[in-house]
Amino acid sequence: MAQIVKECDYLVIGGGSGGLASARRASNLYRAKTILVEAKRLGGTCVNVGCVPKKVTWHAASIHETLKDAKNYGFSFKETKAFDWQGFVAKRAALVKRLNTIHEEHLNDESIEYLHGTASLVGHQTVNVALDGDEFNLVAVKAKHILIAVGGHPSIPSDIEGSELGITSDGFFELQKQPKKVAIVGAGYIAVELAGMFNALGTETHMFIRHDQFLRSFDPMIQDQLMIQYERCGIVVHKQSSQVKVEDIGNGWKKLYYKDSDGESTDEFDCILWAVGRTPELSRLHLDATNVQLDDKSRIKTDKYQNTNVHNIQALGDVCDRGFELTPVAIAAGRRLADRLFGGDRHADAHLEYDSIPSVVFSHPEIGSIGLTEPAARKQYGDSNIKIYNTSFSSLYYSVFDNRQDAIPCSYKLVCVGQDEKVVGLHIIGPGSSEMLQGFGVALKMGATKADFDRCVAIHPTNAEELVTMK
Template sequence: MSHSYDYDLFVIGAGSGGVRAARLTALGGKKVAVAEEYRVGGTCVIRGCVPKKFMVMASEVSHALEIAEGYGWSFDNARFDWPTFLQAKDVEIARLSGIYTANLGKAGVDLIHGRAVLKDAHTVEIVGKNQTVTAERILIATGGRPWKPEALPGIEHAITSEEAFHLPELPKRILIAGGGYIAVEFAGIFAGLGVDTTLIYRGPNVLRGFDDDVRAHLAGEIEKRGIKVILGCQHASIEKTDRGLVNHLENGMRIETDVVMFATGRVPHVVDLGLESAGVELNEAGAIKVDAFSRTSADNIWAIGDVTDRMNLTPVAIREAVAFHQTVFRDNPQHFDYEAVATAVFSQPPVGVVGLTEAEARHSCAAGVDVYVTRFRPMKYAFTGSDERVLMKLVVDADTQRVVGVHIVGPDGPEMIQLAAIAVKAGLTKAQWDATCAVHPTMAEELVTLKDKQTASSGAV
């Protein structure tokens, strides 16, 4: 390091990506600092995947109790206490944040609590602390933030996912606007906790970008859980009254609720970062523009994670951090491979997918595709009278017979997809899947026993 710089690496943002990059680089003997304006741990740990999964698990209990009654159990006074849950969640989130902080300290990283703003390509100001530091290299890992339509009349009465984790009391009625994974997950959470839940989305179906069979199947299944789903519609305005919030929809409907939550997307957190001063360009979508190795338009500045809007998943940000460290500090150029990254939606029922949708495969597989689909009632529901169904779908390249897409909607789908992803990433063929003996009785065995090709194009359920 040139002695003219305070640090070899300065990281802006102590989320999953920033923390990993900072720790690896400091453990490699470099002088590293990381600045965080809120709490160490970032979106995933503090106000995203982790608390969300706790909320999902809490809300699933009501469904489990219904199933249990079919098996002969009875629960006379089962009730849910929101403050008890919130306290337990907040204690655990604080513990996890503390572990991240401790690990930075053990690695020798200087943690600066404050908002960092770029003054030029090598200088960072810590806002409100009258402190500037210099660094040879800078990594931006500031993540994303929820977006809501600020021009909508009454939008100031709505919350986003960030406030949903800290509601002072559980509402009796909620309306959630949006059709992506966050909207669908929170609809399941609130419905499972006994809240009268409505989901509205301006598109033709939920989970845009997912396989059409998955989208249609999930939309039907979440309605079976008591969620009212209104598609092809959006807000005209939100009106606050003595009794609650009145949602005026563009189709003329009026829905009165206690809480309105907007889950209408997330945007890269680039506001007032001083990017122009440092020569860091944004792309057309408003994300930081980077090359395959996460380098920005400024030679000594890199960016990883959601702020680059490539693939906005925590494990991806961590892998980008590792690749950045290897490239910049180990003289071992690496870039993350975004092919066949599995993902889960913790809706109720949950979704697990990896690889191509059927539509994507039909575009990219020259010889066409073979599609295998099954829908069945899980064994768990045999005694309950429930008509809930699981969907499993394999998409196979007709020429190479490689399994290029796996799509699951049903209990434990996210757990199954992690292991299915190994096979898809490895490029295994349908014959190799079929050669794997089933584990019985499980749901996952259906993945290796699917024999009948779907003849007509799918899409209709």
């Protein structure tokens, strides 16, 4: 058994964005003695196989779309070669490595001890850390507070023969060669984002979804418009689908056996990507040693303060049951947790409010959403108390296009409640939606009404002005 060789005020298990944010705040602001444990690379999913590499890939895809649009603005040129996938992947990997290094430098500068290893709990205050994954090189850490922020990993279906022949979103960032034809299984935001990028960069893209729409937790307007746009731009959507078997047919190609609304069929792909959900990264933690309770989805149960049922163990991010697998949510929750644990009476009630959290899908076109969907608002407040404002339009960007059918329409919706028409939901799809949503998110958090939107002078000509001129 490992000898206890280290003690600290705060032990953070997980070097993702939420864990890093909480550790840095505890150490910098409150001088808590902090140790951080991470088994992989610092930055977690967001930096390594998520937000950052995904967004730069989205930029590449968007630039390719802009190149196609350029002729409408009088530009004439020929592409001398296809997109340099391998060169771009190398640049993206260099960016990720640079960010990993920056995170480690921050930990050194801020007096946070960093242990690169695998953590397992042996009690409610003690954790064994196998340094660099070596079970014979153990360090035991005793901590006053333990934060579990280890994130999750993409799931691979266990009930489909040959499913191991496919990849996940993690594998997407390891592709050294651009697939010619890809099958993406899933209808959530990861599936939608990767499909949009593949298609925009010239890969023949098929999506296999269990129902008839993408993004089923989003407003129906978003679902309908995204389906229209994805089918319009050439993505083949297999609705009401299920996968039966995957078979290796050689030369990197696989045969997918599936059922969809048209019946049973097969097709061949050089990449099959599973985007069917994520699993909390808890298997190596030995939570049974502490009796930390899990929900029916194997996520850690927490209260609004991120507390588990064990008094000195907290959890945040993808491993807990708060329902938002978003990096900024984990960061915000981590900072408030550090405030509450180490900030004294002034921060005794510090916690993240999980209502009206803005979220963006980097699809093609982009999606922004905050607050209640129309069905959710009607259920909560009743039909008679709800007023809906809608608008659809084409951006000025497309006004000089030779073929106006190439225009990507924007669709916006405001969901309002009560006599004062408080805006409780805002849903937008169209170019520029991601940057636009942040400011409107502030307005909703402040309790803005439709009249407040109307009183704001429009900025013309922009897409955003349509949100303050709806009738």
